[in-house]
Every structure is written in C-alpha cells, then in structure tokens.
Amino acid sequence: MASALRVELESLLRAQKLDRTLTTNTCAPVARDVAATGLRALDQQLRGGIPRGHLSEIVGPRSSGRTTVLCRMFQAAADRGEAIALIDTCDRFDPVSAAASGVDLSKLLWVRECGDAPRALKALNLVLQAGGFGLVAFDVADVPAVARRPFPYTTWMRIARVIEGSQTVAVVVAAEHLARSPGGVTIAFDTSTETSRAQWSGIADRARCLRGIELRTRVIGGR
Amino acid sequence: MRIPSYDDLTPSIPDITARETFDEVRKFLSLSDPPPEVDRHAAYLSESSGLFACLRGGVTHTAPHASPPFLVARDFSPRIERHGASTVVLDVSGLGRLLGDAQAIGAELARAAAGVNANIRLAIARSQTAARLLAIGCPGPAIADTDPALAIAPLPLDTLRVFVEDDDRHGAATAARIAATVDRLDTFRRWGLTTLGEIAALPPGDLSERMGQGGLALQQLARGIDRTPLVPDPGVPRFIASMELEWPIDALEPLSFLFARLLDPLSSALERADRGAAALRLDLRLVDRTVHSRVLQLPAAMRDAKVLRTLLLLDLESHPPSAAIDIVTIEIDPIPGRIVQYSLLERALPSPETLATLTARLGALVGERRCGSPVLLDTWRPDGFEMRRFAPASSSQSPVSSSQFPVARSDRGSRTTDPGVSLNQEPAMRRFRPPVAIRVVVDRGRPVRVAIDRRGMPGGQVRCAAGPWRTSGAWWDAGSGGWDRDEWDAALSDGSICRLFHDRRNSGWFLDAVLD
Numbered sequence: 232m233a234s235a236l237r238v239e240l241e242s243l244l245r246a247q248k249l250d251r252t253l254t255t256n257t258c259a260p261v262a263r264d265v266a267a268t269g270l271r272a273l274d275q276q277l278r279g280g281i282p283r284g285h286l287s288e289i290v291g292p293r294s295s296g297r298t299t300v301l302c303r304m305f306q307a308a309a310d311r312g313e314a315i316a317l318i319d320t321c322d323r324f325d326p327v328s329a330a331a332s333g334v335d336l337s338k339l340l341w342v343r344e345c346g347d348a349p350r351a352l353k354a355l356n357l358v359l360q361a362g363g364f365g366l367v368a369f370d371v372a373d374v375p376a377v378a379r380r381p382f383p384y385t386t387w388m389r390i391a392r393v394i395e396g397s398q399t400v401a402v403v404v405a406a407e408h409l410a411r412s413p414g415g416v417t418i419a420f421d422t423s424t425e426t427s428r429a430q431w432s433g434i435a436d437r438a439r440c441l442r443g444i445e446l447r448t449r450v451i452g453g454r
Numbered sequence: 455m456r457i458p459s460y461d462d463l464t465p466s467i468p469d470i471t472a473r474e475t476f477d478e479v480r481k482f483l484s485l486s487d488p489p490p491e492v493d494r495h496a497a498y499l500s501e502s503s504g505l506f507a508c509l510r511g512g513v514t515h516t517a518p519h520a521s522p523p524f525l526v527a528r529d530f531s532p533r534i535e536r537h538g539a540s541t542v543v544l545d546v547s548g549l550g551r552l553l554g555d556a557q558a559i560g561a562e563l564a565r566a567a568a569g570v571n572a573n574i575r576l577a578i579a580r581s582q583t584a585a586r587l588l589a590i591g592c593p594g595p596a597i598a599d600t601d602p603a604l605a606i607a608p609l610p611l612d613t614l615r616v617f618v619e620d621d622d623r624h625g626a627a628t629a630a631r632i633a634a635t636v637d638r639l640d641t642f643r644r645w646g647l648t649t650l651g652e653i654a655a656l657p658p659g660d661l662s663e664r665m666g667q668g669g670l671a672l673q674q675l676a677r678g679i680d681r682t683p684l685v686p687d688p689g690v691p692r693f694i695a696s697m698e699l700e701w702p703i704d705a706l707e708p709l710s711f712l713f714a715r716l717l718d719p720l721s722s723a724l725e726r727a728d729r730g731a732a733a734l735r736l737d738l739r740l741v742d743r744t745v746h747s748r749v750l751q752l753p754a755a756m757r758d759a760k761v762l763r764t765l766l767l768l769d770l771e772s773h774p775p776s777a778a779i780d781i782v783t784i785e786i787d788p789i790p791g792r793i794v795q796y797s798l799l800e801r802a803l804p805s806p807e808t809l810a811t812l813t814a815r816l817g818a819l820v821g822e823r824r825c826g827s828p829v830l831l832d833t834w835r836p837d838g839f840e841m842r843r844f845a846p847a848s849s850s851q852s853p854v855s856s857s858q859f860p861v862a863r864s865d866r867g868s869r870t871t872d873p874g875v876s877l878n879q880e881p882a883m884r885r886f887r888p889p890v891a892i893r894v895v896v897d898r899g900r901p902v903r904v905a906i907d908r909r910g911m912p913g914g915q916v917r918c919a920a921g922p923w924r925t926s927g928a929w930w931d932a933g934s935g936g937w938d939r940d941e942w943d944a945a946l947s948d949g950s951i952c953r954l955f956h957d958r959r960n961s962g963w964f965l966d967a968v969l970d
Binding site: 298326329341365423 | 813816
C-alpha cells in the first residue's frame with residue numbers, strides 16, 4: 232500500500248516537473264541536450280558539454296583558468312550562432328583578451344555592475360526571463376561572501392526553474408561552490424597553490440614570456 | 455386622292471458621285487487656314503495655375519517618410535511627391551488664400567524648415583521641374599513666380615545631372631539613364647553651352663536630329679516643363695494619437711493605462727498598413743505649459759503595443775517629466791514592416807522586440823552605458839573599447855555539431871566525479887577598473903614582492919616574472935590622459951598570476967589585471 236502511494240506521488244511530481252529531487256529512475260533514459268565548451272578534453276569529461284536548461288557552475292581560485300574556460304564557452308556558443316550574455320558583477324571582463332581568444336563580441340550582451348550583487352542578480356533574472364540566449368554567465372568570482380549574503384535562500388532554485396526546459400545554458404562563475412541545479416554540472420579547478428599553473432617560455436629573465444595557464448579541471452555532477 | 459407613299463414623305467437625296475465628294479473635300483482643305491503654331495509650353499502654363507515647392511535636404515539615413523524635408527512638407531500639403539531619399543515636391547497651389555503669395559508661402563516653409571534643425575534647400579516655382587532645379591542650383595531660398603524657363607535659365611548644366619540622379623523611381627534603369635545624361639551634357643559642353651537657358655534656346659528640330667528623344671527630353675527639363683503631373687505619395691498616413699486629460703497625471707502607473715489606450719489603435723493602424731514603428735515620439739504637455747518630449751529610436755520595425763508601452767514607461771522612468779501631465783501625444787514614424795525568414799539550421803536569436811525591452815530594462819537598472827556589446831577601438835591604449843547597442847546578427851554559418859543534438863544517456867541519475875584533466879590555454883584577463891595601487895619591492899629592477907592593502911586581493915612573493923614591456927601613447931593630448939608604463943606578468947606565491955605595471959609618469963605601481 233505504501234509503495235503504491237509512493238509511486239502515485241512520484242508520478243504526480245513527474246507530471247508537474249518537480250521530479251528533480253526524486254531518487255528513483257524513470258523507465259526510459261531521457262535525451263540530454265548539451266552545449267560543447269570548445270575544449271575537447273573538457274567536453275569528453277562532460278560527456279559532450281554542459282547541459283542546456285540547467286544551472287551549472289565554474290568554481291576555482293584566482294588564476295585557475297575560470298575566465299579562460301568561460302571565454303572558450305563564449306567562443307563556442309558564438310560559433311554556433313547563439314546569443315550570449317555575461318552579467319559581470321564586478322566589471323572584470325576584458326573584451327580585448329576575449330576578442331584575442333576568438334570571442335565574437337557582437338553576440339555578447341555584457342552587463343557591467345560595480346559590485347552590487349543583488350542588482351546583478353536582478354539583471355540575471357531579466358536576461359533569463361527574456362529567453363533566446365544560448366549561454367548566460369553570472370560572474371560573482373570576485374564578490375565576497377558577505378556581499379552574497381543578501382541573496383534569498385530560494386534564489387538559485389528560482390533561477391533553475393526559469394531556465395528549466397529551455398535551450399539556455401546558465402553558468403555561475405565563482406571562487407567556491409555556490410549553486411547548481413540537480414541536472415547541472417560543476418567544473419571545479421585545482422585549488423592547490425604549491426605549484427604554479429603558469430606556463431612560461433624562455434629561461435633567462437629578460438627572455439621569459441607567459442605562454443599560458445595549465446587548466447586542471449574536475450567535473451562534478453551531471454545526470 | 456392619291457395616298458402619299460413613303461418616297462413622298464422622305465426628302466430627295468441628290469446623287470453625289472465619288473468624284474464630287476473628293477472635290478468637296480479638296481476644296482475644304484485648300485480653303486481652310488493652316489492651324490496656328492501653338493506654343494504648348496505657354497498653353498500649359500496658362501492652363502495650369504499650379505505652384506510647386508521643392509524641399510531638398512542633405513543625405514540622411516532615416517526612412518524616406520521620416521526625412522526632414524518630408525516632415526516639413528506634410529505640415530503644408532497632403533499632395534507630396536518624393537524624389538529620391540531627400541527631395542520632396544509639394545503642391546502649394548491652394549495655400550495662397552491661407553498664407554498669401556509665393557513669397558509668403560516660401561517664408562513659412564523656410565521657418566518650418568529652420569525648426570527641424572536640418573539644412574534644407576527651398577525653392578518655389580510654377581512647375582515641379584523648375585522648383586527641383588532651383589532647389590538643386592540655388593543654395594538659398596529661391597522663389598520664382600514667373601516663367602519657370604526664365605528662372606532656371608542661369609543655372610549650370612550640372613543641375614540636370616543631379617536632377618536625374620535624384621529621380622530614382624526607375625530603379626535599375628537609373629544608372630543607364632544617368633550615364634546617357636552625362637554623355638549628352640558632355641556633348642552640350644563641347645558645343646560651348648554652359649547654362650540651361652542656352653539649351654532651352656536650341657532649335658528642337660535640329661536637336662532631335664542630333665540627339666534624338668533624349669536630347670529633347672533634356673531640353674524640356676531645361677525649359678522647366680513637367681513631363682509628368684505630380685503624383686502624390688499614396689500611403690503616408692500619420693500615425694499619431696493624442697489625449698487631453700481632465701485631471702493632470704503625475705505618476706507613471708496611470709500613465710501606463712493611458713499609453714495602452716493610445717497605442718492599441720496605433721498598433722492596429724500600423725498592422726493594417728503593414729508598417730512598423732521606426733521611432734516613437736512622445737510629447738507630454740505639462741501643467742507648467744512646457745512640453746516634455748522624448749524620442750525612442752527602435753532597433754527594428756515593431757508594432758506590438760505592449761512592447762511600445764513598456765519602452766515608453768522605462769524611458770520615462772529614466773527621464774521623468776518635471777511636472778504633472780496635461781496632454782499626451784504619441785506619434786510613430788512608420789517604415790515598412792519586417793519580413794523575417796527563419797532558418798531550420800540556425801538557433802533562434804532573441805527577437806528585436808525582446809531585445810529592445812530587455813536592454814531598456816537593463817539600462818534602467820544598471821545605466822544605459824553599462825550594458826551592450828563591447829566594440830574594440832583602434833588604439834594601443836590598454837582596455838580600449840566602447841559600448842554599443844546589443845544587436846546580434848544572425849550568422850549564415852552554423853556548423854551543426856553533435857553536441858547540438860540530444861544525447862541519450864543510459865546512466866541518468868548517477869552522480870559522477872571525474873578524476874580531472876590538464877589543459878594548456880592562453881589566459882584571459884580579469885581587469886581592474888581603475889587599476890589598483892599596490893606596493894612592490896623591486897630588486898635589481900625586477901619586482902620580487904607584491905603587497906596590496908585591500909582584503910581579498912592577490913599578493914605575496916613573486917615566484918616568476920616576465921617583463922618589462924613598455925607601452926605609451928597619447929602623450930600629445932594632455933586632456934585625454936596619456937599613458938606611459940612598463941608592464942610585468944608575475945606569478946605570485948598565493949597562486950595568482952597578475953599583470954602589474956609601473957607608471958613611469960608618477961613612479962607608482964598598479965595591479966592592472968589578474969590572468970585567469
């Protein structure tokens with residue numbers, strides 16, 4: 232009797248699309264729509280890319296490669312002909328280096344905020360509710376935890392609900408784990424500081440040049 | 455008594471032979487006077503009591519129905535004909551009783567043209583052709599209420615070339631027509647002719663022998679003769695709605711209902727005419743007798759009343775009127791409606807209506823200059839870019855990758871943690887605006903330690919550094935802020951990789967960006 236009631240309750244939740252927290256499997260696997268990041272090795276880790284219609288996150292310390300991966304995702308989305316949006320909470324985005332890495336800036340809607348995280352969150356909500364964007368990034372990497380405290384508890388659930396079922400990839404860029412919808416993924420970067428991630432060319436001081444950053448990524452989640 | 459027959463009742467018809475008929479006709483023809491030579495030009499002018507004005511503006515990028523000459527002309531006459539993008543001819547014949555003679559009409563037109571702040575040339579003549587030629591050839595207002603041929607006689611030959619170039623009604627044939635006109639004008643110059651009056655004085659028969667009908671057509675233009683009557687532009691209704699309020703309104707919420715009431719019929723009218731709004735003009739007459747005007751240039755032709763109302767309200771939130779509102783007037787500049795062909799191979803972009811509303815909302819939230827698309831400037835200045843309106847263009851290429859299609863996963867529900875990979879990528883930067891002042895310990899010309907007084911900022915021993923790279927510019931322009939600095943890339947002990955620079959003008963060190 233109890234199992235029958237449970238099955239009935241779960242079927243009701245699935246009918247209302249509230250089944251994300253259910254632990255039981257459905258009968259048939261559901262097709263998953265993903266957006267490639269443009270980095271082949273990372274896409275293999277992600278089994279094709281970042282899932283659409285879900286809130287994912289890129290977390291890592293400073294200089295770990297978060298913005299580099301984000302720019303590659305911008306480039307891949309623009310190459311697919313999608314519109315992209317960046318809500319930049321601390322006005323850190325550098326269009327010069329992004330354009331040098333191949334991002335089509337004409338497809339980028341850049342919302343520049345000066346550290347006001349609640350207002351940036353409102354901007355994110357407006358962009359997501361407008362719809363039609365292939366990739367929407369919310370950069371709170373340099374926002375201190377104190378400034379994120381005014382966010383209501385239901386903030387991320389509401390955002391995940393807004394994009395659920397859409398073709399939009401929503402990505403939060405943060406220094407530490409912040410939010411992810413149950414179907415989303417977390418791209419976590421190496422947090423160790425013992426070895427430098429910088430890749431240099433040249434040995435002598437005068438001849439040295441920064442060639443790149445080693446990205447050490449780890450993927451968490453994804454159903 | 456004899457009963458009359460039918461033949462008795464009908465008159466007798468004399469027998470006329472064919473020869474007699476021919477003689478009668480010949481006699482009539484020989485006796486009749488030859489028809490007099492009619493001066494058709496003079497007859498046309500005597501029959502026509504027309505008076506035409508021409509308004510000619512500079513090159514604009516607005517829609518033809520929104521060009522300054524058209525906006526001026528439509529306040530004077532409904533009979534307007536467009537010639538090209540910036541020239542209109544209007545029939546001002548009936549304005550004599552209202553405004554006065556041609557001089558008075560010209561003065562009123564000149565005053566209206568000055569009101570739109572556009573460089574508009576004005577000419578009034580008895581024919582459309584003469585008015586257009588005078589507007590081309592005379593920089594100031596030209597009023598010619600006499601014989602148009604005399605008025606345009608001193609104009610140079612090149613006015614004819616501009617005249618033909620303006621007339622783009624012939625579409626693809628225009629280029630050939632212009633080329634033929636230029637050839638004929640060159641021939642006139644070789645003959646020693648310099649003005650339209652000299653062309654008008656040529657014998658038409660001889661001109662036709664040498665140049666054919668094209669030469670005669672040019673001569674008719676040089677005489678100011680209209681080859682076609684004025685054809686008024688048919689579909690130019692004004693999309694305007696106004697409402698005078700019984701009680702002044704000083705809040706945005708009631709104004710929203712008012713906008714809906716005005717915009718709904720306007721939107722329906724636009725739909726019936728297959729037009730969209732290119733610009734939205736809002737005039738609010740306030741209780742202090744001033745007019746609060748706002749003009750919204752829309753990114754694409756749109757006619758959705760809800761979108762237009764939202765845009766107006768968001769604009770008024772940013773630019774509120776200074777007093778309560780008495781009269782609300784909304785006018786729409788129409789352009790042909792959008793025809794959108796969607797592709798099955800491209801992802802749909804946000805519609806212009808959605809983008810217009812979104813950018814207006816974002817502009818009201820964070821500021822108009824803080825949202826949009828960055829555009830790089832042609833400069834070596836660090837962080838050289840400017841913000842433009844976000845308008846993504848649909849790309850024709852759309853490589854369909856496998857990641858665009860749904861991928862069936864059999865392991866749904868499994869929570870995974872991958873071991874991780876390493877990639878080498880050129881880093882992107884996270885820039886500090888403005889650069890952060892830092893303290894740097896320098897040893898033998900190289901930074902060895904970085905310290906920043908603010909919390910949460912990078913700092914520590916410099917593990918490895920590359921530089922300096924010197925860059926400078928704008929030293930000749932003190933007002934715009936030149937730069938002169940040595941840049942370093944430094945890996946710090948806390949794991950940060952930073953772009954530092956030493957400002958050579960004030961010997962200070964700054965943190966420009968973090969490479970991430």
